[in-house]
Amino acid sequence: MGAAERRERERQARRQAILQSAARLFRDRPYDDVRVEEIAAAADLAKGTVYLYFPDKDAIVAELASAVLAELRADGIARAEAVRSRGIPAIQGIRLLLGGWTKAYEHVPWLFRLLVLDRPRLLLSGTGGGGVAGGLLGPLEDLVATGRDRGEVIDQADPQLVSRALWALFVGGLLLERRGDVLAADIRREGMAALMALVRGFCVPEPEGPEAAAQVRPAGG
Numbered sequence: 001m002g003a004a005e006r007r008e009r010e011r012q013a014r015r016q017a018i019l020q021s022a023a024r025l026f027r028d029r030p031y032d033d034v035r036v037e038e039i040a041a042a043a044d045l046a047k048g049t050v051y052l053y054f055p056d057k058d059a060i061v062a063e064l065a066s067a068v069l070a071e072l073r074a075d076g077i078a079r080a081e082a083v084r085s086r087g088i089p090a091i092q093g094i095r096l097l098l099g100g101w102t103k104a105y106e107h108v109p110w111l112f113r114l115l116v117l118d119r120p121r122l123l124l125s126g127t128g129g130g131g132v133a134g135g136l137l138g139p140l141e142d143l144v145a146t147g148r149d150r151g152e153v154i155d156q157a158d159p160q161l162v163s164r165a166l167w168a169l170f171v172g173g174l175l176l177e178r179r180g181d182v183l184a185a186d187i188r189r190e191g192m193a194a195l196m197a198l199v200r201g202f203c204v205p206e207p208e209g210p211e212a213a214a215q216v217r218p219a220g221g
Contacts, residue, residue: 015053017043027110031057031118058094059094062122067116068104069136076139083146091203092149098195099141101170116174137163147203157202169195 021042025034033063040047054060076097083093105112115123140163147153173191 012048014043014045015128017045018053019060019063022057023064023111026061026064026114031061031114033061058119058122060066061114061119065111065122068108068111072100072104073136076136079143079145080139083143090143090150090152091199093143094140094147094199095196097143098145098166098170099192102191105174112174116171137167142164144202152204154202162202166195166198169198 018039022034022039025038033172034057036050037047037061040050042130043050054063062118078095079093079100082088083090091128137160141159144153144157144162148155148157148159170191
């Protein structure tokens with residue numbers, strides 16, 4: 001191994017040590033309670049070394065969140081493409097996308113609480129169209145628009161407003177969990193029920209009876 005390669009490996013090892021130490025501290029404490037010097041000490045590094053890799057705590061949190069949010073966006077894009085190309089009902093794609101949100105929360109609840117309650121600016125930059133995740137809500141907007149074009153979603157449904165309403169409801173569940181009004185274990189079950197109730201509210205009702213069903217346009221167009 002050459003000297004340059006060794007230095008690069010050491011640099012990456014220090015970066016990962018900082019991220020892992022920060023994750024352990026943020027898992028149990030609010031954002032403002034964690035100091036950079038504590039992160040450095042937990043990583044067995046000097047405080048100044050942390051600033052060589054990250055300009056501030058926000059940058060550390062953004063790095064911790066980037067992989068999770070990017071994965072959610074990639075999943076959403078795949079759902080939207082499957083609905084468009086395979087004739088899958090839009091509501092099914094929306095349900096699976098929302099389920100991905102709740103699964104991600106179950107996997108790293110401390111990270112979502114950190115973003116929602118302590119650093120919402122970072123999370124908003126990840127939901128809108130740039131920032132840490134390149135936008136989470138774009139694929140959901142695409143699904144709503146596809147459903148509207150097919151007649152599965154009411155004409156009055158604005159994709160952007162609907163996606164933001166669903167996101168607000170999801171975030172509201174996290175706030176209730178933080179307050180102790182709902183258990184973390186119930187977020188997925190109760191949260192999904194609430195989200196899907198809202199989704200059904202802007203979907204076109206399915207016709208009743210075999211004759212009416214025969215008049216429904218196929219999902220693929």
